[in-house]
Amino acid sequence: MSPATRLPSSRKGLTGCPLNWQEGSRPVSFLLECPLCGPREVTEFRYGGEAQARPAPGSAIADWSAYLYGRDNVAGPERAWWFHRDACRRWFQADRDTITNDVNRVGWLIDD
Numbered sequence: 001m002s003p004a005t006r007l008p009s010s011r012k013g014l015t016g017c018p019l020n021w022q023e024g025s026r027p028v029s030f031l032l033e034c035p036l037c038g039p040r041e042v043t044e045f046r047y048g049g050e051a052q053a054r055p056a057p058g059s060a061i062a063d064w065s066a067y068l069y070g071r072d073n074v075a076g077p078e079r080a081w082w083f084h085r086d087a088c089r090r091w092f093q094a095d096r097d098t099i100t101n102d103v104n105r106v107g108w109l110i111d112d
């Protein structure tokens, strides 16, 4: 099935680039709630990577290397750092499902 045949009749003939659009697909953009400013479009933020425990001072080089360069790149629930680039310019953490983009929890430093 070609991408054009997957388009509903309301989308046929549009000049945008809907090649990746599929029936039932979710939009890429989503709302992220800054602890200070409230809910905003995710385009206002910068992704800062997976939140990880920082190694203790004097830890082995392998531990620091894993902390600095190792990524789990999970498909599912993830805790990550976010920077509110377009407003308060504060860093915070968010628990988000990377598949559905559902944000379950935000906080300055989420501590379970």
Ligand SMILES: [Zn+2]
Pocket: 034, 035, 036, 037, 038, 084, 087, 088, 089, 090
């Ligand atoms: Zn903010």
